[in-house]
Amino acid sequence: MAVVDAELLVEVAGPVATVVIHNPTRRNAMTPAMWRRLPGLLDQLDADPAIRAVVLTGADGTFCAGADLGDLDDLLDAGDASVAVKAEERLAAFAKPTVAAIRGACVGGGCQLAVACDLRIAADDARFGVPPARLGLVYPAPTTRRLARLVGPSTVKHLLFTAELIDAGRALRVGLVDEVLPAAGLDARVGEVTAAVTARSRLSVTAAKEIVDGRADDDRIAWWHGQVRASGEAREGVAAANERRPPCFPWSPPTAEPGDRGAAG
Known part of the structure; x- marks a missing residue:
C-alpha cells in the first residue's frame, strides 16, 4: 500500500x-x-x-x-x-x-x-x-x-x-x-x-544495533543476555542449524511504558 x-x-x-x-x-x-x-x-x-x-x-x-x-x-x-x-x-x-x-x-x-x-x-x-x-x-x-x-x-x-x-x-x-x-x-x-x-533473530539484531551505536551500558548488556536465556532463541538457533531447517525465533520487544529502555524499542 x-x-x-x-x-x-x-x-x-x-x-x-x-x-x-x-x-x-x-x-x-x-x-x-x-x-x-x-x-x-x-x-x-x-x-x-x-x-x-x-x-x-x-x-x-x-x-x-x-x-x-x-x-x-x-x-x-x-x-x-x-x-x-x-x-x-x-x-x-x-x-x-x-x-x-x-x-x-x-x-x-x-x-x-x-x-x-x-x-x-x-x-x-x-x-x-x-x-x-x-x-x-x-x-x-x-x-x-x-x-x-x-x-x-x-x-x-x-x-x-x-x-x-x-x-x-x-x-x-x-x-x-x-x-x-x-x-x-x-x-x-x-x-x-x-x-x-528480517529473517534473523530480532533479539540479536536489536541488541547489536544498541551496542554498536553505544546505547547499551553494562546493565543493559546483561539484560540482553538475560533475554537470550529467557527466550530460548539460542537453543532454537542451534537446533535449527543442526537440523538444517530455518529457525523460528519467537522474541519480540517486551511492552513497557514509553521511555522505559526495557521496551527495547
Whole structure:
C-alpha cells in the first residue's frame, strides 16, 4: 500500500516499510514540513510490530539533493535545534534496522539522512556532497560527528572544507557507503539485504544495533543476555542449524511504558 503524507510516501511490503522522499520538482529536497513529519512517521513504524526494517530512498532516481532552506532567519536562529537535526536524531535512534537506498544526488540534508541510517547501498550513479562551506553555513555538530565516525576525520574535513561532490566509487572506498552496484540492480540488492535482516533473530539484531551505536551500558548488556536465556532463541538457533531447517525465533520487544529502555524499542 502507499500513503502520501507531507511529501513522504510510505510503502509496506511484508515486514519492510519503504519511506520515499518525494519532492521531484526540487530533486527531493527536504522541506521544513517534511523534516517535521519524519519523526512522527518513524514513531509509527517503530510502534508497528509487523515492521522489522525500514528502507529510506528518493523518488524518480534521486535520493535527496539537500534541504529546502526556507526561511533563512529561522534556520540561523535554530542552529543545532533545527527540525532537520531533530529528524536526523530520530532516524539514528530508530530501534529497527534502517537501509538508505541511494540513487543520484545525496547532498547536504540528503547525506545527513543517509548517514543516520544503519546501512547505505548506492547505485553507481550516486553522488555525495556536504555543501555548507559554499553557503556560509555550519553543518550541524551531531551530523558532523556522525559523519566523522563513519568516514574518519580526514575525509570529513575534505568533504566539509571543499564542498566537492564525490562519486559512488570514492564513497565506497572511504566507507561512506557499504555497497555500490549498477542502478538497475539496486532494488533487488536492497530487497536481498532486508530479507536477510528480517529473517534473523530480532533479539540479536536489536541488541547489536544498541551496542554498536553505544546505547547499551553494562546493565543493559546483561539484560540482553538475560533475554537470550529467557527466550530460548539460542537453543532454537542451534537446533535449527543442526537440523538444517530455518529457525523460528519467537522474541519480540517486551511492552513497557514509553521511555522505559526495557521496551527495547
